[in-house]
Amino acid sequence: MSTPLAQLRATVERAAASLRAGDGAGPGAAPTLERSKKAEFGDYSTNAALLLAPVLGEPPRDIAERLGAALAEQLGAGLERAEVAGPGFLNLFLSDAWYREALGHVLEAGEEYGGSFAPRPERVNVEFVSANPTGPLTAAGGRHAAYGDSLARLLEFAGHRVEREYYVNDHGSQVRKLGESIRARARGEEPPADGYQGDYVAELAAQIPGAADRDPDELARLGVEVMLERIRATLERFRVRFDTWFSERRLHEADPSPVEEHYAELESDGHVYRSEGAVWLRTSAFGDDKDRVLRRSTGEHTYFAADVAYHEDKRERGYDRVIDVLGADHHGYVRRMQAAWEALGGGPGALELIIMQFVNVIERGERASMSKRRGDFVTLDELLDQIGVDAARFFLLQRSHDTTVDLDLDLAREQSAENPVYYVQYAHARIASIRAKAGEERVAGALAAPRDGGRLEPAERALILELLAFPGEVEEAVERRGPHRVAAYALGLAQQFTAFYRDCRVVGAEPEAVESFRLALSVASQRTIARGLDLLGVEAPESM
RNA sequence: GCGCCCGUAGCUCAGGGGAUAGAGCGUCCGCCUCCGGAGCGGAAGGUCGCAGGUUCAAAUCCUGCCGGGCGCGCCA
Helix, strand or coil, X not given: CCCHHHHHHHHHHHHHHHXXXXXXXXXXXXXXXXXXXXXXXXXXXXXXXXXXXXXXXXXXXXXXXXXXXXXXXXXXXXXXXEEEECCCEEEEEECHHHHHHHHHHHHHHHHHCCCCCCCCCCEEEEXXXXXXXXXXXXXXXXXXXXXXXXXXXXXXXXXXXXXXXXXXXXXXXXHHHHHHHHHHHHCCXXXXXXXXXXXXXXXXXXXXXXXXXXXXXXXXXXXXHHXXXXXXXXXXXXXXXXXXXXXXXXXXXXXXXXXXXXXXXHHHCCCEEEECXXXXXXXXXXXXXXXXEEECCCCCECHHHHHHHHHHHHHHCCCCEEEEEEEHHHHHHHHHHHHHHHHCCCCCCCEEEEEECCEEEEECCEEECCECCCCECCEHHHHHHHHCHHHHHHXXXXXXXXXXXXXXXXXXXXXXXXXXXXXXXXXXXXXXXXXXXXXXXXXXXXXXXCCCCCCCCHHHHHHHHHHHHXXXXXXXXXXXXXXXXXXXXXXXXXXXXHHHHXXXXXXXXXXXXXXXXXXXHHHHHHHHHHHHHHHHXXXXXXXC
């Protein structure tokens, strides 16, 4: 569905193209159409003339002048006037009629406003969190959970089919260490030096009958089971639900195991060779710095071998796109995984690895260690106990995934009441209250009423402009894999609504057409706020 | 040494070729006859790490430095 802004953009591009008919040059850069920063610069401005100047060999301001005339013709009553400014910008002043019609488009789109824009819907797998089940989820895990889930929501809203997946590292030395640590605790001993020191290990030991005399591998399995259940419960509480929990162990079971099977396949393709007693994958043929070992000379598979098999499994499942959300400590892994993916025959662009930067938890002015082994970390559950799901999700999603964030627990506690999320929710609840006051009959009437009438107030125009920006913001958020843009947008929209509420009486405004218009505008705002919050996994309450 | 991310207001961070660089929190000064004060208005606060370069135009792109985080295993 074409949005009002998309239509305006298309009109500008058409007008620009009409100025250069037959010059034979390529299309060149698309002109910008952005909201003007100042009222005196109009509603939107475009740099089209600046871009055309070198092509046409004329002064940009002259071109802007002609562009303005062309636009006046195409937009008719929608355009109040166009002004040439600065080096050759064209500032567009749109009429109230244009605004009213634009709001009409927003309302027509209804709940789905801003969505379903993907030109080609894809089947997408998003793998995230995937924290080792050797301890509870930490605050950092929370960031991954919030990010991955919100990204999935965005992709779904765009029109894709998304599966959320958690890769369970329930195999290997870390898991074994958990087993050993449990047994040590059960026997009243200290865990091994490189084992897990956290209090939860002792709890596990107490929970498992006869732990002192059990085999570490068995204890590991039981411990992982309990931890996974806890992780699942925490994620559930955080409103994150996975479609698939993929067990690494599965890749090592049976004979031949999936791991072995897959590199037998790779070997027949010539991507695998033996050297120094080890089995190597020729990742260097696909852009990696060096080849990587799949099976050590000791006969054991590397972690990487399991990951290759895991990705082969994903590839066989036939997704159009596979996204892995990884921690910053795995960025060295990106290239080799991409290389392996291509060796497996995956499309070069189909695997996407997103690196999340760290969360530093600050407590009492000091950076808290987040070492899972030492058991010295802040759990996601603790964070949720202290600030709640909405505040935590909003806080963690406000920052771009590629910037390290400092989470000051004391500040978070203090500011949980000042968290911007409540401001946004408050605006939503306030609109619910306005609707209740007006009565749903009048609201329904307002949505059906023709949107004409007198001059629009500046706050009304500003709010409509904000609403019109939503589809572009969402699209940008999807393209850049940046849910934080949605958080920023939601806050801005709530602010614009609040300014409108301050300046414009809604219920009881005279004449009736004005009330009706403002009710409709309020409904559009409420829906858009609700959608923004939903994309972040945050609730949109009717009252608070 | 090499690679990735970051350096923007007191703090936490947006902005990633366009005009006078923004938000939240904090600070200061005002505002409750009015649809929800979890609010509103105003103010102070910036050499966008530094230096070059590209461009009509650079916080944004390129190069080099400085500072911080994280990687660079036949570990996971």
